[in-house]
Amino acid sequence: MGHAAKFRRLLLQWFDQHQRKLPWRGERDPYRILVSEIMLQQTRVAVVEDRYIKFVKQFPSAAILARARESTVLAAWSGLGYYRRARALHGAAKQVVSRGKFPRTAAELVELPGVGRYTAAAVASIAFGEPAAVVDGNVKRVVERLCTGQGNSSQAIAEHPIAEEDYWRIAGDLLDRRRAGDFNQAMMELGAMVCLPGQPLCTQCPVSGLCGSRGPLAKTPKASRRKAIVRYALVRRNGSVLLQQRAKHHSLMPGMWELPALDIDLSVETEPLLKLRHSITTTDYTVLVHAASPGKVQGSRWTSFHSLHRLPLTGLTRKIMEKLNHV
Numbered sequence: 001m002g003h004a005a006k007f008r009r010l011l012l013q014w015f016d017q018h019q020r021k022l023p024w025r026g027e028r029d030p031y032r033i034l035v036s037e038i039m040l041q042q043t044r045v046a047v048v049e050d051r052y053i054k055f056v057k058q059f060p061s062a063a064i065l066a067r068a069r070e071s072t073v074l075a076a077w078s079g080l081g082y083y084r085r086a087r088a089l090h091g092a093a094k095q096v097v098s099r100g101k102f103p104r105t106a107a108e109l110v111e112l113p114g115v116g117r118y119t120a121a122a123v124a125s126i127a128f129g130e131p132a133a134v135v136d137g138n139v140k141r142v143v144e145r146l147c148t149g150q151g152n153s154s155q156a157i158a159e160h161p162i163a164e165e166d167y168w169r170i171a172g173d174l175l176d177r178r179r180a181g182d183f184n185q186a187m188m189e190l191g192a193m194v195c196l197p198g199q200p201l202c203t204q205c206p207v208s209g210l211c212g213s214r215g216p217l218a219k220t221p222k223a224s225r226r227k228a229i230v231r232y233a234l235v236r237r238n239g240s241v242l243l244q245q246r247a248k249h250h251s252l253m254p255g256m257w258e259l260p261a262l263d264i265d266l267s268v269e270t271e272p273l274l275k276l277r278h279s280i281t282t283t284d285y286t287v288l289v290h291a292a293s294p295g296k297v298q299g300s301r302w303t304s305f306h307s308l309h310r311l312p313l314t315g316l317t318r319k320i321m322e323k324l325n326h327v
């Protein structure tokens with residue numbers, strides 16, 4: 001990409017005027033930036049906004065988060081999914097406390113649990129102004145489209161994707177080193193608001209004059225998604241519900257609480273009370289929730305509806321409870 005200086009100026013001007021107001025915008029506290037970045041790794045902005053505000057209210061500093069019990073942290077994370085991130089963030093807070101200060105460079109930050117190259121660069125640039133470029137899905141899409149047409153046809157880029165390392169190099173070349181944090185956020189904002197995955201809004205794009213494609217690239221075939229049906233038992237008694245804890249060694253959501261699956265010893269009394277869809281990674285689940293009568297369920301316990309919010313529930317169980325108006 002030529003015209004890097006012009007690109008930076010146009011992008012930052014646009015960002016200064018059009019950026020969304022988000023709770024972590026303008027934040028300089030590295031801990032809070034880390035919380036927002038880890039939450040945003042696999043969860044949509046609209047969901048994260050509210051959860052971020054509650055989380056930093058409950059755990060306003062790394063020191064307070066470090067002192068909290070894991071079950072309390074997981075409960076606060078409930079609904080965001082991918083609980084591995086909550087455990088990692090908890091571990092990172094403990095490391096920050098034991099180091100005595102927050103790491104300031106991307107090279108140091110990447111040593112914290114749950115912090116990869118992207119998150120390290122995001123925190124270092126936004127909190128400390130380090131000229132470290134970020135590359136995420138939004139940045140990749142913007143870079144691909146910008147670079148198309150400069151000796152690379154749309155079809156050629158679709159068939160021979162840019163190598164991972166080249167994204168980082170190109171993003172680093174484009175980076176405004178004096179406003180690295182703003183520039184990084186501006187690139188991601190452009191990808192999220194204008195250079196959209198399907199049809200980009202090129203007529204609203206501040207850098208359209210410098211863009212090689214001014215439109216979507218040729219499509220590559222998408223990986224097909226799996227479909228599956230799962231059934232859960234809703235066993236209720238005097239304002240309480242029977243929940244089961246997932247095994248501590250389970251690779252997915254270990255130790256979280258959920259409704260018992262219906263392949264265990266519970267008798268189903270009715271047609272499903274509730275039917276809903278739930279997607280996890282590459283699988284679309286049809287979830288059927290049946291009222292059932294109590295049976296022996298290993299690792300289960302009765303929990304009153306009003307104390308459900310204190311328990312680390314799986315995202316799906318929380319969704320079911322919300323649909324049934326139990327939380």
Ligand code: SF4
Pocket residue numbers: 142145146194195196200201202205206207208209211212213214215216
């Ligand atoms: S002109 Fe269109 S394709 Fe190019 S960066 Fe802007 S929005 Fe994306």
